[in-house]
Amino acid sequence: MNRTLPRLCIVEDEERIRAQLLLFLDDYDEFRVTAVESGEKALEMLRRDPADVCIVDLRLPGMNGATFIRSALKTGLCRRCLVHTGTADRVLLDELRSVGVSDRDVFLKPTKMNRILARIRDLLSGEND
Template identity: 25%
Template sequence: MHVIRVVVVDDEALVRSGFQLILNAADGIEVVATVGGAEAVARVREERPDVVLLDIRMPDVDGLTVLREVRTLPDAPVVAMLTTFDTDEYVLAALRHGAAGFLLKDTEPEQLAQMVRTLAAGGIVMSPKASRTLLLSHPGAEAADAEETARVERLTARERDVLMLVTEGLSNTDIGTRLHLSAGTVKDHVSAIFAKLRVTSRIQAALLAQRARLLDERNRPRTGR
C-alpha cells in the first residue's frame, strides 16, 4: 500500500506535534517533516511529500508566499491551508493560487486523516464548518464576468456533471463511481474542463463554477454526454 507522505508547516510547535501524532496514528499516512515557514520550501524540496499542510498565517514567512514557491516545484505536492477561522480573509486568495482546500486547526482527528487521503487522491477539501458564504463574503467573490461565463457555457453537459462533483471535493475515482464512468474517462473530462475554463487546479475550477452560478444547477437532473 502506498504510504501518503505529509509535511506539516506551522509556526507553532504544539500544532505541528499534534498533527504529527494524529496522522502517524492513521493507516497509510506518514508525517515526514514538521517545520516552520522559513524552512518549508527547502524541506518540501528535500522530502518530496504527497501532501503539504500549510499554516496560512505565520510570523516569519507568509503562508501565501510559501504556497506560491511550493507550487512552482517540479512534481509539486498537493497543498491545503491550515487556519483557525473558516472565514479567514486569506483563504480565498490561497485557493486561487492553487491550494487544494483548507482545514481548521481544530478539525476532528478522524476527519483530518480522511481529508489527507482525499487530498492525496486528487480531491479538494473544505472544513466541515465552512459553507458557501466563504466564497461570497470577500472581495473578488463577485459573479463571473462575461468572458468567464462564456467559458463555462462551452462545457458539455457531461463536463458540467463532472465539474459539479469536483466542487464537492470528490476524487476522479469517486466521480467515476457516481457517474458510472472509468477514472481515466473522468480524468479526460477534468483535463478538458481545465482547458476550457483556463484554470490549472480543481479548486480554481470550483471557484469559477461558484461565481458563474453553475452550482445553482446542482439539483437539476442532467442528461447527455
C-alpha cells in the first residue's frame, strides 16, 4: 500500500452505494480508499490512519453523518468532508457550514461520480471554493 497517496474514507450504510463509490474511486490509483458502514467504525479506523477526505452519508445507523463530520473534523481525523446524501436537510447543512462544509461539498443522490471525483481533486489540490 502506498502511504504517500491521499487517503479517502467512504462512510455509507447502503452496501451497494458504498461498493460503487469504492470501486469507482479505487480505479484511479491516485488514492488509498477505504469504506465503512457507520460513523462509529469510521472514527475507530481513522484513529489509526486519518483521512484527507471523507465522503459521508447523513443518514447512518447509530451516529448520524453530521455528528461524524463534526467529530472527525474537530479531532483532525479527516481534513475535509463531502456529504453524499438523499436528504437535503437545510438546517443540518447550514449547521455543517460552521465546520467548513460548503455547498460545493454536498452531493444529492443520485449524482454522477465524476462530480465527486472532481471535487475531491479540487480539495486535494488546495482549491476550496
